[in-house]
Every structure is written in structure tokens, then in C-alpha cells.
Amino acid sequence: MGEAPAFFIDDLKKDLTNGDILKLEGHETAINIGLSKTYVIGGMDNESTSNIEVRIYDKSIGDWVIPIVLGAKPNSSKCYSAVLFDEDRILVIKGNSTSDDCFWFLEVNTAFVREQKRRFETDVVAWSKGVIGEAEIPIVISGPSGVGKGTLISKLVEEFPSKFGFSVSHTTRASRNKEQNGVHYHFTERNVMEKDIQDGKFLEFASVHGNLYGTSIEAVEAVTDKGKRCILDIDVQGARSVRASSLEAIFIFIRPPSFEDLEKRLRARGTETEEQIQKRLKNARVELEQGNSPGLFDHILVNDDLETCYKNLKKLLGLNEGAETIHKLLPEFVEVPLEHTASKIDQKILINCGNAEENSDRNTFLLDLSSTKGGAPGRTRGMNIHIIKPSTNGTKMLS
Numbered sequence: 329m330g331e332a333p334a335f336f337i338d339d340l341k342k343d344l345t346n347g348d349i350l351k352l353e354g355h356e357t358a359i360n361i362g363l364s365k366t367y368v369i370g371g372m373d374n375e376s377t378s379n380i381e382v383r384i385y386d387k388s389i390g391d392w393v394i395p396i397v398l399g400a401k402p403n404s405s406k407c408y409s410a411v412l413f414d415e416d417r418i419l420v421i422k423g424n425s426t427s428d429d430c431f432w433f434l435e436v437n438t439a440f441v442r443e444q445k446r447r448f449e450t451d452v453v454a455w456s457k458g459v460i461g462e463a464e465i466p467i468v469i470s471g472p473s474g475v476g477k478g479t480l481i482s483k484l485v486e487e488f489p490s491k492f493g494f495s496v497s498h499t500t501r502a503s504r505n506k507e508q509n510g511v512h513y514h515f516t517e518r519n520v521m522e523k524d525i526q527d528g529k530f531l532e533f534a535s536v537h538g539n540l541y542g543t544s545i546e547a548v549e550a551v552t553d554k555g556k557r558c559i560l561d562i563d564v565q566g567a568r569s570v571r572a573s574s575l576e577a578i579f580i581f582i583r584p585p586s587f588e589d590l591e592k593r594l595r596a597r598g599t600e601t602e603e604q605i606q607k608r609l610k611n612a613r614v615e616l617e618q619g620n621s622p623g624l625f626d627h628i629l630v631n632d633d634l635e636t637c638y639k640n641l642k643k644l645l646g647l648n649e650g651a652e653t654i655h656k657l658l659p660e661f662v663e664v665p666l667e668h669t670a671s672k673i674d675q676k677i678l679i680n681c682g683n684a685e686e687n688s689d690r691n692t693f694l695l696d697l698s699s700t701k702g703g704a705p706g707r708t709r710g711m712n713i714h715i716i717k718p719s720t721n722g723t724k725m726l727s
């Protein structure tokens with residue numbers, strides 16, 4: 329049984345550095361990792377800082393280090409507790425928050441963080457939001473330009489709005505007439521997108537028909553966080569990158585009935601100049617060949633008659649009539665108050681809410697982290713939460 333302490337805001341002076349007195353400011357919590365480093369997490373009582381800050385006291389140099397902080401940062405709260413989950417990750421629990429925003433992992437030495445430390449040649453930490461429950465794995469749809477990927481995806485999202493969500497890509501190409509920024513694409517300047525790629529914000533990116541396209545980690549997580557299955561419409565290079573990434577997905581390649589049909593569709597759409605059409609058709613020949621690459625795509629569909637192809641797509645996704653009305657049970661939803669304590673037992677975190685003497689009805693939660701997957705950059709998914717209710721004779725039962 330491994331037990332790790334949690335520290336709270338009223339621990340203003342605490343011997344966290346095995347000898348040195350460390351002064352915590354405002355709403356901060358701190359935790360030791362190894363013999364030499366103390367991670368101080370939280371913020372001052374300052375309206376201007378809306379995100380949780382991180383600083384490291386390095387005993388070996390006797391000084392503070394401000395690390396590069398990667399990943400989407402949690403908003404600040406008035407109370408945090410921290411539990412050392414393993415040597416690589418600190419679980420931070422935000423007081424006064426609900427379970428959709430109260431569990432965060434600060435990664436200090438995971439493979440991703442080690443790679444970033446090498447890249448930046450300085451201390452790096454990365455946030456990853458803890459999410460309760462699993463999500464259905466994303467669907468990657470690829471195929472040559474004009475084959476009908478967008479048409480098929482739109483039909484699926486329209487018929488099953490609560491089941492599927494579209495991953496909104498970034499692109500440097502100009503928007504077409506009816507395209508909306510943030511809905512069809514995030515239309516971006518090349519230098520901004522290149523900087524974001526450098527900063528590790530993209531799951532994949534590729535140069536397609538002369539423009540830069542890419543899927544940000546946030547684009548996929550935003551859909552999955554809503555409990556929806558994410559659909560990515562990306563080219564074959566992008567599909568290859570996702571295959572090589574840690575994201576588990578289903579890969580579907582859409583083929584036209586013939587090259588002539590593909591050309592007709594592209595021209596009939598009327599969104600490209602003749603020069604652009606020629607470029608897309610040239611690239612289509614390469615993509616059609618690559619669609620057969622062994623081990624890349626799980627399924628190949630021919631989009632001849634649209635309705636038939638759509639029916640086949642639904643079939644392979646296991647959707648039948650009335651599927652939209654079937655809802656999965658939502659994972660347990662809990663609220664962690666300002667005053668709480670947290671302690672670790674194996675892969676589980678016991679969270680006691682409130683003051684034991686004053687409130688006998690206080691909730692106790694058991695957060696099971698044994699099936700977690702993923703991590704920075706992105707989310708840590710697969711947490712399970714159980715509510716332990718006090719029984720009348722004082723024995724606590726798992727619900």
C-alpha cells in the first residue's frame with residue numbers, strides 16, 4: 329500500500345524540502361518528487377492569474393525554477409490537493425469543482441515530458457485533464473479530393489447529432505464561399521500554424537494540394553469530451569501519421585467508382601480553379617494507390633451511389649435504425665468541495681469531503697486510476713469514480 333500526503337492552503341510553512349522551510353503563497357499546494365524537487369502548484373490570491381501556476385523548488389541548486397508548462401492549463405481555484413500518483417505524474421484535485429473539471433494530471437517525467445525537456449533544454453511540465461470513463465475510438469476517413477468524404481460525414485453527423493462530432497481541422501487555404509471559421513475549418517496564417525505545430529499542439533499535419541492542413545489535439549478532445557465519437561476527414565499522409573501516433577482509431581478509405589466520376593464530381597462542385605483541379609486530380613492518382621497500402625486502412629468503401637455507400641458506412645460502424653435513441657449511461661458525476669483530503673491506496677485515490685466531526689453525511693469518493701490511458705498532450709481517460717456512502721451503522725459501502 330503506497331500512501332502519499334496531500335498538502336493544503338493552510339500549510340503556509342511546511343518542511344517540504346527535508347530541511348528548508350518552504351513558504352507557500354495564496355492558494356497553493358506542494359509535493360516532493362525524489363529527494364531534490366518540490367513542485368508548488370496553485371496561484372496567488374490574484375484575479376489576474378486565471379490559470380494554475382507551477383514552480384519548482386530545486387534543492388540541489390537551492391533555488392526556484394519556473395518550468396515551461398505545456399498542455400491546456402486548468403483554471404485556478406481556491407483550494408487544491410495534490411497526490412503523487414507515480415514518479416512521473418501528480419494528480420491535482422481542484423476544490424469547489426465538479427468531476428468534469430476537478431481532476432488534473434501534472435506530468436513531470438512521462439515520455440512526452442522527457443522528450444520536451446530534451447527539445448527545450450530546460451525543465452518542462454505538462455497538464456493533462458483527467459476524464460471519467462472511456463470514449464468510443466475516433467474514425468479517420470480518407471480518400472481523394474471530391475470522392476464524397478465531406479458529404480458522407482455530414483450525413484452521419486446530421487442523422488446522429490449526439491453520437492458523432494466532426495474534428496475541425498486547421499488549414500492555411502482560403503475559405504470557400506459558405507465555409508465558416510471554426511465550423512468547417514480553423515482558417516489560419518501559415519506562421520501561426522507552424523508555431524503551433526512546433527509547440528506540439530497538433531496530432532498530425534500535412535502539406536495537401538499546396539496548403540498546410542492539420543488536426544489539433546484540442547479538435548479531437550473537444551469532441552470526445554462531449555461524449556461523442558470523433559470523425560476526422562484527413563488525407564492519406566495524415567491517416568498515416570495518426571496510425572503512427574498513440575491515438576487508437578478506425579481507418580476508412582473512400583474510393584470513387586472510376587477516375588472519370590471523381591473528375592466529374594470535383595468539377596461539378598465548382599469550388600476550385602482549373603489549375604487547382606489539375607493539382608487535386610494528380611494527387612488523387614497517388615492517393616488511390618496509397619489507399620491500398622497494407623495495414624493502413626481497416627475498411628475500403630466505394631462511393632458510387634451515395635445512399636448505398638452511406639448505408640454501408642453505417643453498417644460497418646454498427647449503426648442500425650433507431651441507434652440515435654440509445655444513450656449510454658453517463659459516468660458518475662460528483663462535486664468536490666473546497667475542504668477535502670486525498671490519499672492514495674495502490675491505484676486508487678480516496679477523497680474525503682468535508683469535516684468528519686461536524687458533518688457525518690460527508691461524501692467519500694474512490695477514484696480508480698487503474699485503467700487510465702493517454703495523457704499529455706491531450707487527456708487522461710478511463711478514470712472511474714465510486715461514491716462511498718456512510719451507512720446508518722457507520723460502515724461505508726461502495727455504491
Ligand SMILES: Nc1ncnc2c1ncn2[C@@H]1O[C@H](COP(=O)(O)OP(=O)(O)OP(=O)(O)O)[C@@H](O)[C@H]1O
Nearest residue numbers: 472473474475476477478479593597631632633634
Ligand atoms: N455518390 C455520389 N455521387 C455523385 N456525387 C457525389 C457523391 N458523393 C458526393 N458527391 C458530390 O461530389 C462533390 C464532392 O463531394 P465532397 O465535397 O463531399 O468530397 P470530399 O471528398 O469531401 O472532397 P475534399 O477532399 O476536396 O474536401 C460534391 O458536390 C458532392 O455533392
Ligand SMILES: Nc1nc2c(ncn2[C@@H]2O[C@H](COP(=O)(O)O)[C@@H](O)[C@H]2O)c(=O)[nH]1
Nearest residue numbers: 473497533534536541542543561562563566
Ligand atoms: N492531413 C490532413 N488532411 C486534411 C485535414 N483536413 C482536411 N484534410 C484533407 O485535405 C484535402 C483537401 O480538403 P479541402 O477542404 O481543401 O477540399 C482533403 O483530402 C481532406 O481530407 C487535416 O487536418 N489533416
